[in-house]
Amino acid sequence: MTRRVAVVENITKANDRLAAVNRNLLAAHRLPSFNLLSSPGAGKTSLVERTVTELAGRCCIGVIEGDMTGSLDAERAEAVGARAVQINTGGACHLDAGMVTDALDQLPLGELDLVIVENVGNLICPASFDLGTTRRVVIASVPEGDDKPLKYPTMYRGVDLLVLNKIDLLPYVRFDVDRFVNAVAALNENLTVMRMSCTTGEGFGAWLDWVAALVAAHREPR
Amino acid sequence: MKLGVGDLSAVHELSITQGILDIVLAAAIREGGGRVTAIDLVIGELASIVDDSVQFYWDIIAEGTPAAGAKLRFRRVPLRFECLGCQATFEPADGTFACPHCASVSVRVNAGDDLRIDGFDLEPEPEDAPPDDKPDDKECQP
Numbered sequence: 001m002t003r004r005v006a007v008v009e010n011i012t013k014a015n016d017r018l019a020a021v022n023r024n025l026l027a028a029h030r031l032p033s034f035n036l037l038s039s040p041g042a043g044k045t046s047l048v049e050r051t052v053t054e055l056a057g058r059c060c061i062g063v064i065e066g067d068m069t070g071s072l073d074a075e076r077a078e079a080v081g082a083r084a085v086q087i088n089t090g091g092a093c094h095l096d097a098g099m100v101t102d103a104l105d106q107l108p109l110g111e112l113d114l115v116i117v118e119n120v121g122n123l124i125c126p127a128s129f130d131l132g133t134t135r136r137v138v139i140a141s142v143p144e145g146d147d148k149p150l151k152y153p154t155m156y157r158g159v160d161l162l163v164l165n166k167i168d169l170l171p172y173v174r175f176d177v178d179r180f181v182n183a184v185a186a187l188n189e190n191l192t193v194m195r196m197s198c199t200t201g202e203g204f205g206a207w208l209d210w211v212a213a214l215v216a217a218h219r220e221p222r
Numbered sequence: 223m224k225l226g227v228g229d230l231s232a233v234h235e236l237s238i239t240q241g242i243l244d245i246v247l248a249a250a251i252r253e254g255g256g257r258v259t260a261i262d263l264v265i266g267e268l269a270s271i272v273d274d275s276v277q278f279y280w281d282i283i284a285e286g287t288p289a290a291g292a293k294l295r296f297r298r299v300p301l302r303f304e305c306l307g308c309q310a311t312f313e314p315a316d317g318t319f320a321c322p323h324c325a326s327v328s329v330r331v332n333a334g335d336d337l338r339i340d341g342f343d344l345e346p347e348p349e350d351a352p353p354d355d356k357p358d359d360k361e362c363q364p
Contacts, residue, residue, distance in 0.1 A: 002259055006341045007249045011241045011263075093234055124270050125234045128337070150317060153301060154270040157331065182327040186303060186319035189330055 015129055018097035022132025025104060026115065032218040033115040035131045037155065038139035039148075040121030043165040045073045046198040047139060047207075048116055052082045054208055059215055062107040064117045066095040073118060082116075083107055094125035097132055113215050127154045135214065138184075141166040146176045149183035156184045161192045161210065168197040235275035238337075239283060242276075246289055246342055253344055258289040260343040266336035267301040292342070301334035 010016065026033050036044050045065075052061050063082040065073040066089060074086035085103040087095060100117060107115065117133055119126045138159045140148060143166060149156040156162075162184050164177070177195070185191050192210070196203030246258050265271050273296045284290050303319060304311045307326035320327050 002343050002345045004341055005249060005253050005344050007245070008338060008340055009245045009249075010338050011238055011245070012337060013245060014241055015237075096237065128234075128238075128269065147317070150314075150319070152270075154268050157268050157335070183319050186327065186329045187331060 012128065012130070015097045018101055019130040019132035022097055022100050022104060025101075025109070026132065026134070029109045029112070030218050031109060031112060031115055032135070032214045033117065033133040034135040034137045034160075034214075035117045035119060035126075035133040036137050036139065037119045037126050038121060038141070039123040039144060042121070042139045042141040042144065043163075043198050044118050044121065044139055045076055047163065047165070048073075048082070048118055049076055049080050050198050050201075050204065051116070051208065051211060052077060052080045054204070055211065056081050059113045059212075060111055062109070062112040062115045064095075064100060064103040064107070064115065066099070066118060066120045068092075068120065083112065089120060093120060093122050094129055095119050095131060096129045100131045113219075114211070123148065123152045123155045127157065134218075135160040137161045137163060139163045139165050140180070140184075142169045142175045143173050146174075146180040146183075149180065149187065153187055157187045159184065159188050159191060161194065163207065164193065164195045165198055167195045167202060168200050235272060236279045236283075238271060239276050239279040242280070242294075242339060243284055243287065243289060245339055246292075247287060249342070250288055250344055254346065256288065256344045256346040258292045258342050259345050260293040260295060261289075262295050262297065262340040262342065264297050264299060264336045264338050264340050266299040266334040268331070268334045269337040271337065297340070299334055299336050302332040303329040304332040305329050 038044050048063055055061065061082045063077040063084045065077060065084060065086045067073055068090065069088050071086040074084040077084040085106045087099050087103055095117065117131055136159055138156060140162065181193055194203060194206055196207060242261065246261055250256060250258055277294055280294055284292060300313050302311055302313055305321035305324060305326055306328040307321060308324040310321060310323045311332050312322055315322060319329055321329055
């Protein structure tokens, strides 16, 4: 006789367990971290490069780069002084917590002040997978258009900080900043928004302040 | 330092489907075993999961397991917001998340995050038929 089994489980349970392992490992080293997400070409690697460069001497940064293939991004991060691990996902469209566990194993966590995970460029898949980082940062860029949060709400949900990049292009493309920011704010309580250009440096100071504050907060003894 | 990911289990709906299979098979064992004949899934709009893709992968990876052939029953939960201004709840209109009652943009998500299993149907395996002849008492004698 068929009977009903009332088990209620989140489908991402296995990933969530590994995310908790990562979270605990990073906490044990007092390491802040953030998961950096965006569509391809929004400026994740440029943000990482410029952050590592500007904080050189003050902050030792470990970077985990996720791409389908190649090691271009890890090379860029290493070239400016980061300790980098490249994950090649092959056909996979996102990083999951298990991949990050393996990558953390390759980083000298005891020597670092911050870990940045640059996710695979993708506006849909990475959002479903908690990696165990302290914060989640989404970069959107002006040329992508202001309707993306309405079309891809998954990606813009659970965001701690929204970076609107390439603001130097605002005079040249149609982009309603208020429409965009309001839509992301609707999907997130306690959202921080920053506008910048990684190319010109406009607005980058506020971003560095945010990173420095995150690092300082983790350094303080409990 | 480069790490390759050996398998494709991180392909989007495949890893979700694998998660469903793993959870259900483990629960079936805890319940004493049997065949899983149907699974109830609650998928919110914010989860970005395509039912057909999950079904596609399910048909492949569940084969040969106690969940082979199980019917996947999808309950979709639409994205809903609650207006922080007038407390109305609503499903967003195309092109905006603003409250349709008072036009406030101060809203928060009220439903649509779900990505879970809500139970399944388990058919116990038929018990082994008792042997036709009972053990002969003579066999027990020393």
